[in-house]
Amino acid sequence: MPGKGRAVCVGADIDTDQIIAGRYLRTKDHAVWIEHIFEDLDPSLARRMNGAVIIAGKNFGCGSSREQAAIAIRESGVVAVAAPSFARIFFRNAINVGLPLIECNITCIEGDIVKFDLAEGWVEAQGKKYPVRPLSPRMQEILAAGGLVNYMRAGR
């Protein structure tokens, strides 16, 4: 799955409370999550999500299992999230809602254009290609289907 976007840099150990706070979970309205995404980390991030590739430090998405975190990122127009490691529940959730994750070590330069191809297993930043830890075959199929809902609907 190829894609590209503008780099938005965030730190390490970003927990799902910071992605979408507990006070915004009592709704199914995606617009609420888009409006308040990353509010407790940096309220200006919400305006920079569309077309972004978020480049984070290690252990992105730790903490609560809330799937709203992955949905909020996808619905905000984020193309993919790159990090050296992801918390495992967030990892599954992101793939299940069709949000590409790039497990890799790259330096983030804000606004830089980042390209990637998960099927081929590379990400490119500052004109340099880096290898990506491959997804399992099952996760690749789920992501290719656009998420686990579509995958299950297709009778898998």
Add this chain to the structure above:
Amino acid sequence: MGTLSERILGGTAGEYVDCHVDRAYVHDGTGVLTLEAWKNMGGKGIQDASHLYVLFDHIVPANNSTTAALQHELREFACGSFLQFSDIGGGICHQIMSEGVVLPGEVVVGADSHTCTLGAFGAFATGVGATDMAAIWMTGETWFRVPESIGIHLSGTLSGAAEAKDLALTYVGRLGMDGATYQALEFIGEGAAALPMDDRLTLCNLAVETGAKAGMFYADDITVQYLAAAGHEARQQVPESCRYQQELDFDLTDIVPVIAVPPRVDTIRPVSDLVGLPLDQVFVGTCTNGRYSDLARFARIVKGRKVAVRTIVVPASRAVLEEAIRTGVLADIVEAGCTIGTPGCGPCLGAHMGVIGEGEVCLSTANRNFKNRMGTGGEIYLSSVATAASSALEGEITPPEEVS
């Protein structure tokens, strides 16, 4: 020969396996999204409803009409589809599952990160998101990557005022917030074998704060006796020689009362470093420390005295509340000036019933102290029950009194 995870999941570390799920549960928070995902998947078919649970605990009773409407839809579905249902006041999902439901060797999946608590029974118990759970409702199965395991050797016994929570925070501090990502923790050794079930539940509960997929004890005579009291005939699990990714040693005799300083669970300091820090609120409860033994320990310290700061005590379940009423523990807590909340998660996730304000400091027995979690601009310090009790009496962080 293998780790407990390898034996239960039926594969070797690193391998991907498809597993039958023995029990699966959601709460009012994640259940709403699970139901939506299940409908989007076609909304047809529930695999073995007798092993699917819907347990309301996150915002109970409902805090506004939006929440009430979402809970109404989920309640109607759960009852209409014959899922096992626990309404408001029943208690925290993990606690209910620990009260004679989960058995050794089972694969247990919950739509909540602290599902790892149930590894205390020698089950493989882990958290997933709502969409994964919807697929489990449909098929009764899910996939796992069999985790590598970290062996945590425990020796000695806890002494002085130190309790299992202090050990839990200490190991989180040693491993760090991502020290066990994608891996499982196994608590082993003679120190582990001597710990009662409640302590084991507290230790497994914090596993996810290191990124671990599961935290596990081998079922032994203590597990078997605990489950026998609930009417189950469980079997012990005998450890085999196996390969650990990493091994850590803790002598329980060396554990001292500690506190996790905000905003990270792995920033651990001895209580003695923080003595005198003024508090605005103390919160005792949650899936970490809301069990009967926790309330009893709290009551022994505050009995006959008055708390100096607003203090919220939330029993983890109705069974805990009933026992606290029966034994007089609840009266001691109320007479000391504490406020009692509905069995459930209380203010832990900052949605209601004890949210803190800008600049306020809460000492909590919960498991997370992330920035703004219990309220915007507030700070959360995490401690044991005894530290919370002594601190509540003084209105500031205070070393815990030893209780017999």
